[in-house]
Amino acid sequence: MKRPRIKRLHFMRAFSSSPFTLLWIGQTISQLGDGAYATALAWQVLSLTGSGTAMGLVLTALSIPQVIFLLIGGVVADRVPRRLILFLADISRALMVLLVAVFSYFHWLQFWHLIALSFLFGVASGFFFPAYQAIPPQLVPQDARTSANTLTALSRQLGLLIGPLLGAGAVALAGPTSAFAFDGISFALSACCILAMRLVRQRTPPSPSSFLAQSNQEIRHGTIKRQSTLKKAGGDLYAGLLYVTQIPWIWITIVLFALGNVCLSSPMQVSLPKLVHDTYQVGIWFLGVLGTASACGAMIGSLVIGQFPSPRRRGLIAYLSIALSGLGTIALGWAWLMPPFLERMIAILACLCFGTGIGVFGVIWISLLQERVPIDMQGRVFSIDGLGSFCLLPIGYALVGLLTDRIGPSLTFVCGGLGALILVGIALSVRTIRLLD
Numbered sequence: 001m002k003r004p005r006i007k008r009l010h011f012m013r014a015f016s017s018s019p020f021t022l023l024w025i026g027q028t029i030s031q032l033g034d035g036a037y038a039t040a041l042a043w044q045v046l047s048l049t050g051s052g053t054a055m056g057l058v059l060t061a062l063s064i065p066q067v068i069f070l071l072i073g074g075v076v077a078d079r080v081p082r083r084l085i086l087f088l089a090d091i092s093r094a095l096m097v098l099l100v101a102v103f104s105y106f107h108w109l110q111f112w113h114l115i116a117l118s119f120l121f122g123v124a125s126g127f128f129f130p131a132y133q134a135i136p137p138q139l140v141p142q143d144a145r146t147s148a149n150t151l152t153a154l155s156r157q158l159g160l161l162i163g164p165l166l167g168a169g170a171v172a173l174a175g176p177t178s179a180f181a182f183d184g185i186s187f188a189l190s191a192c193c194i195l196a197m198r199l200v201r202q203r204t205p206p207s208p209s210s211f212l213a214q215s216n217q218e219i220r221h222g223t224i225k226r227q228s229t230l231k232k233a234g235g236d237l238y239a240g241l242l243y244v245t246q247i248p249w250i251w252i253t254i255v256l257f258a259l260g261n262v263c264l265s266s267p268m269q270v271s272l273p274k275l276v277h278d279t280y281q282v283g284i285w286f287l288g289v290l291g292t293a294s295a296c297g298a299m300i301g302s303l304v305i306g307q308f309p310s311p312r313r314r315g316l317i318a319y320l321s322i323a324l325s326g327l328g329t330i331a332l333g334w335a336w337l338m339p340p341f342l343e344r345m346i347a348i349l350a351c352l353c354f355g356t357g358i359g360v361f362g363v364i365w366i367s368l369l370q371e372r373v374p375i376d377m378q379g380r381v382f383s384i385d386g387l388g389s390f391c392l393l394p395i396g397y398a399l400v401g402l403l404t405d406r407i408g409p410s411l412t413f414v415c416g417g418l419g420a421l422i423l424v425g426i427a428l429s430v431r432t433i434r435l436l437d
Contacts (some may be wrong), residue, residue, distance in 0.1 A: 013140075014148035019197040020139040023086075026193025029133075030090065033186025035163010037097065037220035040171050040179030041114065044104070047176075048111045060394070061118040062125075067390050069126025075236045078376055082131040084137065085195045089128035094187035096120055101180035129386050137370050139197075149366045153359060157299045161292065194394040240380030243373075249315060249432050250381070253365070254388035256423045261389055262396030263419035264325055268294070269319025269353070269413055270400045272332075275409035279336045280343060290351045297355025298362075305363045309379025315436030318364040319427045325357030325421030333413030368436070 015019045047056055077085060103109040136148040170179040172295055204335045244251050274288050301321065331350035372383045403412045427433050 004075055011146065012151070014136075014151055016368055017140045017144065017148075017269045020136065020148055020151075022193045022197050023135070024151055024155060024320045026090075026190035028158060030190040031155055031159025032163045032166060033183035035159045035161075035165075037163075037169030037178045037183035039164045039167030040176040040183075043171050044109070044176040045111070045114060045144060048109070048114075058118050061115045062122045063390065063394065064242050065119055065122035066125045066129075070129065070387045071237060071385045072383075073127035073432075074125060074130040074380040076160065077131040077134055077379025077383070078236060078240075082135040083194060083197060085127055085131040086135070087191050089124045089131075090187045090191040090194060091120060093124050094184050094191060096184075096258065097180055097187065100186035101177050101184055104175075108128075130379040130383040133366060133382040133386075134375075136369075137375050137378070140409065142371065145370050146367045147306055149363045149370070150302045152366075153302040153342070154299055157302070157359075158296050161299075162315060174315030180351050189409055194216045196306070210359040230246045236380065240377060240384060243377055244381060244384050248430060249436055250369075250385075250421060252427065252430055253431065254385055255346055256427050258388045258392045259314060260322060262392050262399065263416040263423065264322075264329055264354070264358075266396035266400040267329060267409075267416040270397055271404045271409040271412045274404055275332065275413065279408070279410050280347065282344070286347075290347060293351035293354035297352040297357075298359035299355075300352070301329075301356035301359025301361075301364050305360045312437055313435065314368060315366050316428065318361045319424050319433065320342070321357040321360035321364075323357070323421055323424045325354045325361075326417040326424065328353035328357065328416050328417070329420065333417065336410060360371045417435040 010204065015024075041058065098119055100113060103113060136145055136152075140148045166182070167179045168183060168197065170176075198286070244254070266352065276282055276290070280286065295323075305317075328350040331353070332347055335346040335350065337343075338346055369381060369385070400412060403415065407415075
């Protein structure tokens with residue numbers, strides 16, 4: 001009874017694969033735990049230090065090792081079974097968070113414990129991310145990969161929507177300890193789901209280009225000598241970088257999206273609270289409304305593109321979706337010129353557009369990489385892509401914070417949106433991106 005319905009709803013097609021369904025259930029539980037943990041962590045840091053700067057230190061401790069270990073994680077994901085990497089990452093994070101829950105319960109918890117936890121989390125994430133992005137081709141057939149990416153994005157957005165509510169409720173009822181324990185248990189349940197997975201036979205990957213075949217042959221036969229594990233890893237990483245730099249639509253998108261994150265993500269994370277408070281002159285409840293609108297937009301975009309998995313000119317659609325996000329960013333900056341009621345409606349619609357564009361782009365981009373990149377190269381390519389996405393964010397946060405104080409949050413949003421539109425124009429001037437199917 002369920003299979004015809006799944007066929008009609010293409011974005012659910014990946015649920016026909018039992019291994020993917022197990023992975024999705026486990027990761028959805030884990031995402032809910034992460035959302036609850038983030039809320040409890042912010043509250044716990046504030047309780048321990050009373051400082052906003054302290055939370056910045058915690059986020060920095062998380063992001064630095066994540067960036068450092070992404071490339072290493074990509075190499076490992078192409079050498080070690082990805083299911084094993086996911087299992088070890090989840091079980092290690094479960095033990096870390098449960099240890100913090102114990103420390104919190106006995107009132108032993110100190111600020112440096114949270115710094116250490118965030119650092120170790122960053123290390124685990126650096127290994128987890130490439131393996132997680134690269135494993136769907138081992139779980140679902142090729143025509144269901146867009147569905148798998150759509151459902152993965154939906155899982156992440158559910159965590160952003162519901163997780164913080166669960167965390168706030170747990171903190172209000174029983175304190176941060178309960179939220180930490182919930183996140184630890186969620187990681188353990190996710191690890192159990194991964195352990196229960198049985199991978200299907202790997203499909204034949206797309207034929208690598210001649211330069212990649214030559215590079216791999218050199219690595220295997222001694223041009224890059226296999227004298228040590230370090231040299232082998234270096235050779236693998238070199239092959240991954242060589243692959244990316246020889247394919248224009250990949251490396252151009254990685255570079256442009258690194259800049260695009262500065263234009264789009266940085267204002268949303270740094271300037272939006274000040275825009276709501278100072279420019280819109282509305283309470284914190286409206287900040288929550290805008291965050292929910294953005295998450296809902298991302299869900300809508302992911303579901304829509306998941307229902308129509310193989311449109312023509314996917315490169316064009318992907319970048320036009322980023323243009324939609326850029327227009328939403330500009331609208332957020334200009335909404336204050338309208339009467340109060342209209343101002344708020346425009347701001348909500350702008351966040352919906354912002355999230356929709358990000359959701360469409362994310363599903364198309366991951367699907368293209370999974371389809372076009374050889375399966376034994378995907379871990380490295382996803383790690384390079386992740387590094388490109390994250391590497392400029394610390395600079396972006398500092399720059400946007402400075403602009404927010406100097407020119408105001410409204411103009412900061414307008415500048416960010418215009419910057420995103422310029423980047424879209426640059427991308428669409430490249431013929432291989434416009435014609436990419």
